[in-house]
Amino acid sequence: MKNCLVVDDSKVIRKVARHILESLDLSVREAVDGQDALIQCEESSPDVVLLDWNMPVMSGMEFLQALSSARIETRPKVIFCTTENGIGHIKAAVEAGADEYVMKPFDRETLESKLAIVGVI
């Protein structure tokens, strides 16, 4: 079973994402910010990270930068989540190593297609 790490400071978003991802037969872990996510990736690398942009402690961008120099066996695919207001982040995120992006609020169909694009499902 493939593993997805959901990184978001919103408990509601994490719950929604978990529900969708589990319905796609992925096993799900959660992180509350970039730092939490980085620690979890170093312990055991997930297949894919669903990454929020705006978070306290360590943002999505800071996480991407830290991930590129982190000691992990296999780099996870990264799908970052942005809002319509954050469309300007897409270029920066891709340059920092994100594989795909998804607009919030996302639904099952959108998330499924993005996971297929990065080759996780």
Ligand SMILES: [Mg+2]
């Ligand atoms: Mg957030």
